[in-house]
Amino acid sequence: MSLIETDICIIGAGSGGLSVAAGAVQMGARVVLIEGGEMGGDCLNAGCVPSKALIAAAKAAQAMRDGARFGITPVEPEVDFGAVKDHVAQVITTIAPVDSQERFEGLGVQVIRDWARFTGPDTLEAGGQTIKARRFVIATGSRPLVPPIAGIETVPYLTNETIFALRDRPAHLIIIGGGPIGMEMAQAHRRLGASVTVIEGAKAFGRDDPELAAVALANLRAEGVEILEDAPVTTVSGQAGAIKVTLKDGRDVQGSHLLLAVGRKVHLDGLNLEVAGVTHDRKGIAVGPDLRSSNRRVYAVGDVAGGLQFTHVAGYHAGIVIRQIVLGLPAKTSTHHIPWVTYTDPELAQVGLTEAEARKAHGDALTVLRQEFAHNDRAQAEGKPKGLLKVMVVKGRPVGASIVGPQAGELIGLWAFAIASRVKMSAIAGMVAPYPTLGEISKRAAGAYFSPKLFDNPMLKRFVRLVQRFLP
Numbered sequence: 001m002s003l004i005e006t007d008i009c010i011i012g013a014g015s016g017g018l019s020v021a022a023g024a025v026q027m028g029a030r031v032v033l034i035e036g037g038e039m040g041g042d043c044l045n046a047g048c049v050p051s052k053a054l055i056a057a058a059k060a061a062q063a064m065r066d067g068a069r070f071g072i073t074p075v076e077p078e079v080d081f082g083a084v085k086d087h088v089a090q091v092i093t094t095i096a097p098v099d100s101q102e103r104f105e106g107l108g109v110q111v112i113r114d115w116a117r118f119t120g121p122d123t124l125e126a127g128g129q130t131i132k133a134r135r136f137v138i139a140t141g142s143r144p145l146v147p148p149i150a151g152i153e154t155v156p157y158l159t160n161e162t163i164f165a166l167r168d169r170p171a172h173l174i175i176i177g178g179g180p181i182g183m184e185m186a187q188a189h190r191r192l193g194a195s196v197t198v199i200e201g202a203k204a205f206g207r208d209d210p211e212l213a214a215v216a217l218a219n220l221r222a223e224g225v226e227i228l229e230d231a232p233v234t235t236v237s238g239q240a241g242a243i244k245v246t247l248k249d250g251r252d253v254q255g256s257h258l259l260l261a262v263g264r265k266v267h268l269d270g271l272n273l274e275v276a277g278v279t280h281d282r283k284g285i286a287v288g289p290d291l292r293s294s295n296r297r298v299y300a301v302g303d304v305a306g307g308l309q310f311t312h313v314a315g316y317h318a319g320i321v322i323r324q325i326v327l328g329l330p331a332k333t334s335t336h337h338i339p340w341v342t343y344t345d346p347e348l349a350q351v352g353l354t355e356a357e358a359r360k361a362h363g364d365a366l367t368v369l370r371q372e373f374a375h376n377d378r379a380q381a382e383g384k385p386k387g388l389l390k391v392m393v394v395k396g397r398p399v400g401a402s403i404v405g406p407q408a409g410e411l412i413g414l415w416a417f418a419i420a421s422r423v424k425m426s427a428i429a430g431m432v433a434p435y436p437t438l439g440e441i442s443k444r445a446a447g448a449y450f451s452p453k454l455f456d457n458p459m460l461k462r463f464v465r466l467v468q469r470f471l472p
């Protein structure tokens, strides 16, 4: 077994690992990157990319049903489910070169295609080689959680790792879990012609503001997605094509396919963390805000670091770790400025505190601004007037924003920037937004923060009357 000595050894070539590798090698560090599965990890192969490609196809199908308001005769689209999957595969193939072994080797990274396991605090084995590194970055991501439901071991089920390979449309897809995976897949499959039932043990879109979640839920239901909430599952039974899910209240739900979307389990299998002295639990590797583990040579980024599980968070983590292990500078993560978006129609987006969280944290110091999409001219023109922006403001600065509506994921960017940069509401109110754009809604919300001070102010009214009397 040969020995490789390097500055940085990264385990996992998904969103987090690839970002660390690309940054570190281009700044001059020697980097070894180890990947046991597919380059690109979950996001490219079984997560963000295929799900958004499927959602895009579903949106095209839905547009054909929704033409009436524009004077276009609605038609029920003919969906070639296999061809939709070709489109999904094509999108992955088009993006894949960016994450490929060839590209990273071209940048100067030594890529090893194998499953890594630690053999000591500063050594691991992969590809028949021993790798000794100054610093290690664990970026091994997560896998779908299979809940301990009675009967699950005997029933065929899908997860995000298998559903995108289905070539035949499920007649009736049952989805357990009403989080982002469950809800995005539910609407996409419904729009592509499947019957869909979502079974959620608590509340669907449970991490989002309930008022905004209700808007998205109403639209999914109107499109025919059956959503059962507060409905814990006790048993599953049946076989391929005939699945039965029994709820705690005794109801049975029958369907042809079952998708599990009940959260994630961090991927630590076979890493042999004990010999490396890396502490971990069910939620992930135990790290501080600097993402350093109990072994000072070992850091964790992305899903495996036990916090928010998003591709942009893995990328953010990568920047924090690169600063420390490449440049030797201190850096710490925070979460108050991290946005997330669920890509249903309407989209649901959040950054910072929700209204309930802000009320708890700031009490009477909180001002909540509300802007309906119905008052936005572009939303009206597009026939998408349903939606709401809420901005939580404390002492003239936003501390949270929640959006449900068309393009909510694009609109949240301004608020993510404002919160990260501590921008004042006056700066957003002073911005000139092009007309007619959905983005005007943000400026309008900021303007609304000042309108009581400007329009309901007797002192100002008296002052204006005085000025008017003396103005030449």
Ligand SMILES: Cc1cc2nc3c(=O)[nH]c(=O)nc-3n(C[C@H](O)[C@H](O)[C@H](O)COP(=O)(O)OP(=O)(O)OC[C@H]3O[C@@H](n4cnc5c(N)ncnc54)[C@H](O)[C@@H]3O)c2cc1C
Residues within 6 Å of the ligand: 011, 012, 013, 014, 015, 016, 017, 034, 035, 036, 037, 038, 039, 040, 041, 042, 043, 044, 046, 047, 048, 049, 051, 114, 115, 116, 117, 139, 140, 141, 142, 160, 181, 267, 269, 270, 271, 301, 302, 303, 304, 309, 310, 311, 312, 313, 314, 343
């Ligand atoms: C259906 C779905 C949709 C999603 N949509 C979005 C979205 O729209 N936006 C968003 O921000 N996030 C989304 N996510 C979440 C996003 O995919 C993850 O947060 C992101 O991929 C995490 O990146 P990571 O680098 O931590 O892990 P991963 O991308 O999972 O990469 C980990 C890599 O490590 C490898 N590995 C594991 N163990 C070892 C080992 N011992 N040795 C070598 N290699 C190993 C794995 O094979 C894998 O390639 C979605 C997730 C799913 C499941």
Ligand SMILES: NC(=O)c1ccc[n+]([C@@H]2O[C@H](COP(=O)([O-])OP(=O)(O)OC[C@H]3O[C@@H](n4cnc5c(N)ncnc54)[C@H](O)[C@@H]3O)[C@@H](O)[C@H]2O)c1
Residues within 6 Å of the ligand: 147, 149, 176, 177, 178, 179, 180, 181, 182, 184, 199, 200, 201, 202, 203, 204, 205, 206, 231, 232, 233, 261, 262, 263, 264, 308, 309, 310, 340, 341, 342, 343
């Ligand atoms: N648009 C995006 O950014 C996006 C999309 C998909 C996934 N993701 C990431 O992937 C992660 C995983 O997504 P997810 O939807 O699987 O997980 P999740 O943890 O966000 O949601 C799972 C849901 O399943 C419910 N649940 C759990 N056990 C259950 C049971 N036995 N019966 C019924 N319901 C049950 C939970 O109450 C919860 O609402 C997300 O948290 C997110 O970080 C992001």
